[in-house]
Amino acid sequence: MEALRLGWDGGVPKLRAAGAMxxxxxxxxxxxxxxxAVVAGWVGSVRERVAGARGxxxxxxxPQTAPRLPTGDYAAVLVCRDRILLMRDEQARIPLFFRESGGRVTAVSTSARHLGDGAELERRYFCRYLTGNMAQPHSELTPFAGVHRILGGEVVELSITGQMRGRVPRHVRQTHDPSVRAADEPGLGGAAKDLRLALENAVGRRMGRMTACHVxxxxxxxxxxxxxxRLLAAGQGQTGDLVLLAGRFKRGELAAEQPYLDEAxxxxxxxxxxARPVILDADDVADFDDFQHHAGDPDEPHAHAFRAPFWSRLHAAAADLGCDTLLTGCGADPMVDANPFHLHRLARTGQLRQMTRQARDWAAGSERGLWDIVSAYVVQPALPLAAERVTALVRRRGTVLGGLGNFARPxxxxSGFARAHGYREAGIAESRFVFGRKPEQSxxxxxNYLAAPDPLSWRRARQDGFFLSHPFLDPEVVATMRRLPAEAVFHPGRPKVVLREAMADLLPPRIGGRVVKVPFNQLYVRGLRTHGDxxxxxxxxxxxxxxxxxxDxxxxxRAVREAQxxxxxxxxxDRVNSSLALVVWLERLDQRSRVRRAAMPVIAGS
Known part of the structure; x- marks a missing residue:
């Protein structure tokens, strides 16, 4: 989807924004x-989009300034008097691409497909995509040769005529939010207070004129x-501008969630x-419904396209009410729960006795075996590719899916395609991204890239009038959790203990005390049974x-049949889902309309 475009006419930059958006x-x-400046998304806060863009x-x-990037969900193009800047926020929710040839950028857009029409397909991209479902947002490669992705937190500087001057990568500019302070007290109470403050700020930044919350x-x-x-009750919104959006299941295992939904x-x-409740019956929704549409229409292959039918139904309801932002709880599991890779830090720093003791506690609290914990959080991060090969040999037993993990070649x-186009190198790069030298930080x-189904939000934004936004993935929340010591967040048998303590005065006891939630496996099983053939x-x-x-x-x-x-x-x-999405995407590549939406011209720097 093309929300903005930068091109050159006679050496003069021409910047355009989509009129409808x-x-x-x-x-x-x-x-x-x-x-x-043209900004897709928001800078600073949803309510102050114009002020944020102006700031x-x-x-x-x-001239010659490079301040830190502000908080927000945005991609921006700035045409200044002496240079052009292309940038994205660190969380990388809004895409931005450029087409480059011979050191000169010839076009910039939020749509890789609009830049890549007629271009040769980049086979290395597909190897990177197939290593795991986190590959897309953090790889510079796109499906089209000569079209490159601006990474999250990256700033690309061009001359006024488009000559490439420099790229500042994400890790250089990543800093903690200055509003994040050290805990006032060392125990759980101080950690909970800090998380509560950070989460309140994150929610407040994302509230618009009419806010929907997925419940x-x-x-x-x-x-x-x-x-x-609470923010609305305190006067930070207008009466009645909160929508509570939920899917209701009357049958199957997901029906067990209804009492919790009612209490919430x-x-x-x-x-x-x-607040206006909007509860949609979802018993007739299954994964892979209308899969050719959901997987075939995005600019890039979308690994989570199989789950799009459920989210699309919720999006449509919020759009009908005129909501301008939709908040989710995505990202809380990895961000505010105890970090299991702390065990890896203990092992690599020689604290083996303490690692073993904490691994036993972790195993008891999660009802898993000690070796399962050590293997998952100590051994595999140290030797991810070797660990997957061993697991595949042990568990395959004649099946296609047995032992298949995140990185091993499905x-x-x-094998010839994988060798020719760098699948092994892509697997190494992906494993380093997932685990890194310090897995507890990686x-x-x-x-951040796995937790939120944002490609769907981006593709639907024009028809819905909003983007999804995820307070738990806010930089301030992430910075708060990064610096907390392991002992402050890990309590055996009580996941997300810091969040529960932070929200103790608001959460109903039944919800605050629950430790198990019914997963959406029902939708997946039903979808494969319905659409497998x-x-x-x-x-x-x-x-x-x-x-x-x-x-092959x-x-x-055969893998689809085994999953059935x-x-x-x-x-x-996940490996099957992403491969199916790629098949559909390639099939629809030449069928999609290349007619662009009308764009609204704006004043361009020169």
Missing amino acids: ARQGLVTTVSSRAGT LLDDWGR SGGTDSTSVALLAA MAEIHRHAPA RWLR LYEAA ELIDLCRSASHPLIAEMF VETLC FGIGDSYSW
Whole structure:
């Protein structure tokens, strides 16, 4: 989807913003003596989009300045008097790409497909994509040769005529939010207070004119909705501008979530009586519904496209009510729970006795074996590719999915294609990103890209009029959790203890005390049972030449059949899901309309 575009006409930069998205407030254009900025998304806060965009231009428009990037969910292009700047926030929710040739950028857009129309496909990208479902947002590669991704937190500087001057990578500019302070007290109380403050700030930044909150009855989404209700009650919003959005299941295992949902809704209403509940019956929704649309239409292959039908239904309801932002509880599991890779730190620093003691506590609290804990959080991060190969040999036993983890080559990816286009190198790069030299720190960055289904939000933004936003992935929340000592956040048998303590005065006891939530496996199983044969037929009838070059189609079909029968686990099913999404994406590549939406011209610097 093209929200903004930068091109050159006779050597003069021409900056344009999509008119429909500008009218919806999704794209903001500001000008000053320093130049012109077009911002997709928001800087600073949702309510102050214009002020945030103007502040970004004022801070970065001065010659020879490079301040730290502000908080927000945005991609921005600044055409200043002496230079052009392309940038994204650290969380990388809004995409931004540029087409480059011979050291000169010839076009910039939020749509890789618009820049890559007619370009050769970049086969190395598909190897990187197939190593795991975190590969897309943190790789410079795109599906199109010559089209590059600006990474999260990166600033690209161009001359006024488009010559590349420099790229400042993410890790250089990543700093903790100055509002994050050290805990006033060393124990859980101080950690909980800090998290509560950071989470309140994160929710407040994301509240708009009419805010929707996804409420599932779990600790995470209920916490976000309660904080939003409290902020409105304190006068930081207008009466009645809070929507409580939920999917209701009357049948199957997900029906067990209904009592928790009812209690969450009742408690939120107690704080915000004017909040409007919108509860949608979702018994007829299954994963892979209308899969060709959800997987085939995005700019890039979307590994989580199988889950899009459920989210799309919620999005449509919020859009019908005129909501301008939708808050979720995504990201809480990795961000505010105890960090299990702390065990890796203990092992590599020689504290083996303490590591063993804490691993035993972890095993007892999670009802897992001691070796399972040590293998997952100490051995595998140290030797990820070797650990996967050993696991595959032990567990395969004649199946396609047995033992298939995050990085090992799936058997349906042809070995010749993998060797020719760098699959092993892609696997190494992905494993280093996921674990790094310090897995307890890499967890936060990797989780940021895995936790939220944002490609769907971006693709639907024009029709919905809003983006999803995730307070638990806010830089201030992440910075707060990064610095907390392990003893402050780990209590055996009580996950997310800091969050529960932080929200103790708001969460209903039934929700605050629950430790298990019913997963969405029901939607996946139903989807494969309903659409499995259709998916297999789709693979066998696919005609794009790259599919046969890349995949052994019959082996992929066998993997789909095994997933239907319940063989494998969530890791191997993710590999099947991403491969199916790629097949559909390639099949639809040449069928999509290349007619661009009307764009609204804006003043450009020169």
